Amino acid sequence: MSKVLTSRVDRLLSSLGYGSRNDVARMGRAGGITLDGAALRDVTSRIPVTSDLPARMTVRGEPLDPLAGLVILMNKPLGVTCSHKEDGALVYDLLPQRWRARTPTISTIGRLDRQTSGLLLLTDDGDLLHRIISPKHHVTKTYRATLVRPLDGTEAALFASGAFMLQNEDKPLAPADLQVISDTEALLSVTEGRYHQVRRMFAATGNHVAALHREALGGLSLPDDIAPGQWKVLNAQDIALIFQGDDDPASVM
Numbered sequence: 001m002s003k004v005l006t007s008r009v010d011r012l013l014s015s016l017g018y019g020s021r022n023d024v025a026r027m028g029r030a031g032g033i034t035l036d037g038a039a040l041r042d043v044t045s046r047i048p049v050t051s052d053l054p055a056r057m058t059v060r061g062e063p064l065d066p067l068a069g070l071v072i073l074m075n076k077p078l079g080v081t082c083s084h085k086e087d088g089a090l091v092y093d094l095l096p097q098r099w100r101a102r103t104p105t106i107s108t109i110g111r112l113d114r115q116t117s118g119l120l121l122l123t124d125d126g127d128l129l130h131r132i133i134s135p136k137h138h139v140t141k142t143y144r145a146t147l148v149r150p151l152d153g154t155e156a157a158l159f160a161s162g163a164f165m166l167q168n169e170d171k172p173l174a175p176a177d178l179q180v181i182s183d184t185e186a187l188l189s190v191t192e193g194r195y196h197q198v199r200r201m202f203a204a205t206g207n208h209v210a211a212l213h214r215e216a217l218g219g220l221s222l223p224d225d226i227a228p229g230q231w232k233v234l235n236a237q238d239i240a241l242i243f244q245g246d247d248d249p250a251s252v253m
């Protein structure tokens with residue numbers, strides 16, 4: 001049987017961004033924390049940290065935030081940056097402000113350019129992050145690219161060749177799959193995450209990407225009901241979809 005972790009309430013809430021341990025102690029004394037419907041005033045007490053805690057604990061009348069180990073799916077809008085510290089609008093601004101004070105920190109799993117929209121994952125789980133971005137697991141990233149010029153029909157074979165080189169790189173790109181939708185629109189699935197990869201691939205063919213939107217990561221697609229700027233916390237089944245088709249047992253938790 002796996003051992004259930006316990007934590008002091010003040011440590012747990014502080015790690016979830018609810019303030020310092022003193023702030024949490026004050027909140028507890030004022031009756032702002034409940035567990036199973038009863039006020040929890042002694043925040044130095046230890047409680048089991050079980051996955052049902054957000055359903056059993058409230059803080060200032062609201063359910064407890066998701067525990068550590070969360071994975072967020074966001075529909076990244078245009079014009080926001082995947083960075084903790086750059087100027088301007090950041091993807092983290094779209095999450096509850098309190099989540100910025102969480103430890104471990106929430107980070108994006110890979111990055112999308114400021115002018116790329118679509119499926120972006122964020123997590124505080126470093127192992128999962130590395131499993132998803134590691135080339136070993138071949139997690140496919142599927143992008144819808146809208147192009148300035150019509151495709152000339154040679155791109156699919158070139159991208160699939162495994163011999164296609166980008167400028168200033170010394171290793172060819174892994175084979176990528178291109179599905180042509182129309183003269184100026186295509187779905188491109190890549191397994192690597194090189195800098196501005198999709199834009200550079202089309203640029204190398206003499207074209208230019210006018211709009212780029214990520215639709216899927218592995219078997220996980222961006223749901224239709226998540227509007228740009230919206231997000232949701234994923235469950236274990238959603239997360240397993242990311243690794244669908246990967247036969248490495250270490251990829252699935």
Ligand code: URA
Nearest residue numbers: 113116196197198199
């Ligand atoms: N490739 C790009 O060029 N930009 C992105 O944001 C993602 C992939």
